[in-house]
Amino acid sequence: MLYRLKDAGYQAFLVGGGVRDLLLGLQPKDFDVATDATPEEVRALFSNSRLIGRRFRLAHVRFGREIIEVATFRGTGGGGDGNGEHVVHESGRIIADNAWGSIEEDALRRDFTVNALYYNIADYSIWDFTTGFEDIQRRLLRLIGDPETRYREDPVRMLRAARLSAKLGLDIEPASAEPIPRLATLIDDVPPARLFDEFLKLFQTGHALPSYRKLRELALFAHLFPATAAALAEDADGSFARLIELALRSTDERVAADRPVTPMFLFAVLLWRPVQRLAPELQAQGGELSDWQALAAATAEISAAQSRRIAVPRRFSLPMREVLQLQPRLEQRQPRRVRRLLQHKRFRAAYDLLALRAQAGEIDQALVDFWTAAQAGEGAGNGAGEAAGTNGRGRRKRRRRRRGARRGAQAPAH
Ligand code: ATP
Ligand code: MG
Numbered sequence: 453m454l455y456r457l458k459d460a461g462y463q464a465f466l467v468g469g470g471v472r473d474l475l476l477g478l479q480p481k482d483f484d485v486a487t488d489a490t491p492e493e494v495r496a497l498f499s500n501s502r503l504i505g506r507r508f509r510l511a512h513v514r515f516g517r518e519i520i521e522v523a524t525f526r527g528t529g530g531g532g533d534g535n536g537e538h539v540v541h542e543s544g545r546i547i548a549d550n551a552w553g554s555i556e557e558d559a560l561r562r563d564f565t566v567n568a569l570y571y572n573i574a575d576y577s578i579w580d581f582t583t584g585f586e587d588i589q590r591r592l593l594r595l596i597g598d599p600e601t602r603y604r605e606d607p608v609r610m611l612r613a614a615r616l617s618a619k620l621g622l623d624i625e626p627a628s629a630e631p632i633p634r635l636a637t638l639i640d641d642v643p644p645a646r647l648f649d650e651f652l653k654l655f656q657t658g659h660a661l662p663s664y665r666k667l668r669e670l671a672l673f674a675h676l677f678p679a680t681a682a683a684l685a686e687d688a689d690g691s692f693a694r695l696i697e698l699a700l701r702s703t704d705e706r707v708a709a710d711r712p713v714t715p716m717f718l719f720a721v722l723l724w725r726p727v728q729r730l731a732p733e734l735q736a737q738g739g740e741l742s743d744w745q746a747l748a749a750a751t752a753e754i755s756a757a758q759s760r761r762i763a764v765p766r767r768f769s770l771p772m773r774e775v776l777q778l779q780p781r782l783e784q785r786q787p788r789r790v791r792r793l794l795q796h797k798r799f800r801a802a803y804d805l806l807a808l809r810a811q812a813g814e815i816d817q818a819l820v821d822f823w824t825a826a827q828a829g830e831g832a833g834n835g836a837g838e839a840a841g842t843n844g845r846g847r848r849k850r851r852r853r854r855r856g857a858r859r860g861a862q863a864p865a866h
Contacts, residue, residue, distance in 0.1 A: 454573040460497055462489040465570040472566045475588045485522045494522050509550050526561050527553015544604035556581050563609050565594045593617050594625040603631060607638035611650050614670055618662035632670045639675035644763035651762055655718055658707035661700040679726035679754055692725040694812035716768040717801055720775040726754045727776050751776045771798055778802035794830050
């Protein structure tokens with residue numbers, strides 16, 4: 453595709469994370485292309501392409517299952533061909549970045565020097581307009597230009613600094629790191645949907661634990677998870693801190709082993725202690741709430757507050773709430789309840805959270821062992837008398853499903 457652009461008379465370069473990762477000796481995740489062709493010209497050249505984005509317009513070109521992002525060189529207006537706009541809000545934030553420019557201008561508006569290296573396919577050379585090449589060798593993450601100005605233009609760059617340093621094992625160069633704790637409050641104005649995208653990149657791509665530690669170190673974490681940070685500040689026995697670290701480590705291990713991960717589980721972990729603390733407070737405020745009602749109300753309130761910060765799609769936040777609300781139910785061991793809980797859609801995730809809570813020293817391991825045994829019993833088909841009336845897996849499955857359906861019908865009554 454680079455050659456198609458070149459043959460049509462345009463410049464075409466590989467740029468960004470892909471080039472950076474190659475030079476660092478890592479496996480690149482994807483390649484981005486930068487060109488002097490406008491998005492419309494790219495669109496005209498590739499039938500398998502479409503234009504996306506508003507704040508940052510670019511073309512997506514599809515090759516089988518892969519999508520390559522093709523971006524036109526950006527400038528800061530003035531010298532451009534007047535095709536697009538570069539708009540800076542009075543706060544210093546860039547709200548539109550669609551003024552075309554030269555490759556050098558394009559390099560200078562990128563975030564870090566190591567992200568601004570251009571691989572020219574015409575002669576296999578690397579073009580460096582900053583100190584990217586040196587910084588790769590010194591393994592330094594350095595912001596291009598004046599750090600404070602650049603963070604004000606786009607506060608997400610602070611999260612990117614934390615993420616890329618954690619993911620790539622690069623040090624953040626001191627002048628690039630210094631303003632971050634001071635400017636961390638700017639994160640509060642980033643649209644919650646964009647923060648969810650960043651959350652996924654920080655916590656679901658195999659380096660969640662180092663990212664979390666970096667975010668804490670740079671005072672950014674409290675702006676993503678305020679209730680979690682407040683609970684960590686009052687975590688006398690350290691069990692909540694341990695719970696979070698254990699969960700992040702296990703998430704990283706799952707990613708490394710190519711097993712599926714879901715943001716719903718980490719959100720449940722991160723919000724567990726805030727919910728646990730709020731429930732009795734709500735009860736104390738009166739209103740005669742039962743334990744269950746207080747827990748449900750606390751879960752709803754904490755989850756709603758968190759969603760104002762990071763826009764978690766409902767397909768994750770609803771199951772997350774179920775996982776939290778199942779925690780005290782796992783303390784009940786009456787056989788009838790046990791059988792029901794084992795069939796609950798969120799049992800497995802709730803059990804995983806329970807196990808981590810025990811590992812973190814918050815609760816007794818015996819409770820986890822009980823549920824481990826209960827599952828083993830169920831799996832072997834000798835669960836508390838249920839096997840007696842059945843003659844084979846199929847039939848037992850049918851019975852379970854019916855019971856599940858009944859439970860569903862009763863749910864609103866609890
Ligand atoms: P990853 O390996 O996680 O994809 P990346 O650096 O490629 O890391 P992308 O989000 O894919 O990150 O961005 C591609 C390139 O676009 C970056 O390398 C950087 O040059 C530029 N870029 C991305 N986000 C910003 C930003 N907020 N401000 C300035 N430049 C950015
Ligand atoms: Mg990338």
